[in-house]
Amino acid sequence: MQPVLAGIVTALVGFASAFTVVLAGLRAAGADEAQAASGLLAVCVASGIVAVVLGLRYRMPIGIAWSTPGAALLVTSGAPAGGFGAAVGAFLLCGVLVVVAGLVPALARLVAAIPGHVAGAMLAGVLLPLCLAPVRAVAEVPLLAAPVVAVWVLVGRFARAWAVPAALAVAVGLIVATGPTVTGAAPALVWTPPVFDGPALVGIGLPLFLVTMASQNVPGMAVLAQFGYRPPLRPVLAATGLATVAGAPFGGHAVNLAAISAALAAGPEAGAPERRWVASVVAGVGLATLGLGAGTATAVVLASPPVLVEAVAGLALLGALAASLAAAVAEVDGREAAAVTFVVTAAGVAFLGLGSAFWGLVAGAAMTLLHRRRVTASGR
Secondary structure, three states, rough: OOOHHHHHHHHHHHHHHHHHHHHHHHHHHOOOOOHHHHHHHHHHHHHHHHHHHHHHHHHOOOOOEOOOHHHHHHHOOOOOOHHHHHHHHHHHHHHHHHHHHHHHHHHHHHHHOOOHHHHHHHHHHHHHHHHOHHHHHHHHOHHHHHHHHHHHHHOOOOOOHHHHHHHHHHHHHHHHHHOOOOOOOOOOOOOOOOOOOHHHHHHHHHHHHHHHHHHHHHHHHHHHHHOOOOOOHHHHHHHHHHHHHHHHHHOOOOEOOOOOOOOHHHHHHHHHHHHHHHHHHHHHHHHHOOOOOOHHHHHHHHHHHHOHHHHHHHHHHHHHHHHHHHHHHHOOOHHHHHHHHHHHHHHOOOOOOOOOOEEEEHHHHHHHHHHHHHHHHHHO
């Protein structure tokens, strides 16, 4: 039963820790209540199916999840000019690029060639606005936010994996006790026709692909390798990319390897190494099942002050922010380029219809190339 229990815990922690980020991202991208609930259901079911298929196929604990940093990117990018349909078109582009990365190794190597300090700084800039939300929430709605933050701190002291779910439980309890009656609709997939808008494809789709690859797929493979598992990357990318393409018209933004919760199913808590694949399969079934509560989850989120929802999402992303900042400043020679990437991305200002994450990546890459040329020239 140990792998089964580990799989159940993985599904519960993975869903409860970050579904608020997904809903916040979809709403920011222009989704209405039904479309946001559909998007959450789509990524849950798609992730669950891929986890079951890959686990049974390779007998490895290959954890699959939605892209939490990708959802945070949607919050900072905002609604595209073409509405949520344009965001769906960007989701489709992301899925196609992931499939191509699986079929064409050169593209995967190109993504891997992005300097670590630039990728880390871009992700940190994307995450910063949400990670500031707990502070704003304590100032704006102290009676609701302070207990949530306090529970997160106390539970995190003894059981870090359960800190965000515990904070979420307190937030939901306070919302139900102080807000209007919450009635969740039955989950339903809502088809949104994609709109292929140039600025949205470049400003949302491309950064979503890069964030998903750099902050989910690459670290996800590293976590599996840490526990002695090395699944073939190409079929994993192809499967997650196809799942993203399938879920995109229903509002699903991105499906990828689990990075944050991967260790729960691949680590020693999941039992004997040769049986840990059971944990990832159970986690996939559990995540798909939890997706059936997407309607209720969306109703709870809409019944609460927006800043409180963002606060819970920000608490869930603090660990990712810390890791991104560490990666951004790890190389002394790259710190100035990382700083430029970070401030451009965190500014949240769009130019020519393209979001700040794209321009942060461009600015950081340009600074990196400029400094390398300067060093080369001085060396001569």
